[in-house]
Amino acid sequence: MNFDQGEMDFSGNGSEEGHRKWQRELDDNKRAFETRFGVILGRRVRVQLTGELGPLEGMIYLVSRKTPQSAAPVRLCLGNREFTPREIESIVSLEPPAGG
DSSP, rough: OOOTTTTOOOOOSSSHHHHHHHHHHHHHHHHHHHHHOOOOOOOEEEEEEEEEEEEEEBBBBEEEEEOTTTOOOOOOTTTTEEEGGGGEEEEEEEEEOOOO
16 A cells, blocks of 8 residues: 555545545554554654665655565665565654654
8 A cells, every 4th residue: 555645435424524534544654654664754863774874864665565465575765775564773853753
């Protein structure tokens, strides 16, 4: 799933509640992903990767996600460096979460 898109449910009653529900579900899925893999998506971070001399700074993006049909690990990208969550030694957010 791309956390920028999600799936829109058009079964609402014409109010904004459908959009709010969709946004909450998208945010919940993103938080669950971040918790499971120990990453921070959508905010500037400083991350130390195994084998790197110094930390990298920027935003981490999801390149590919492991699916039940695939044995490939989750792939992340920061700048031009691709890596897996297992390569992260430490990660620190450089900005507060949205709405916080």
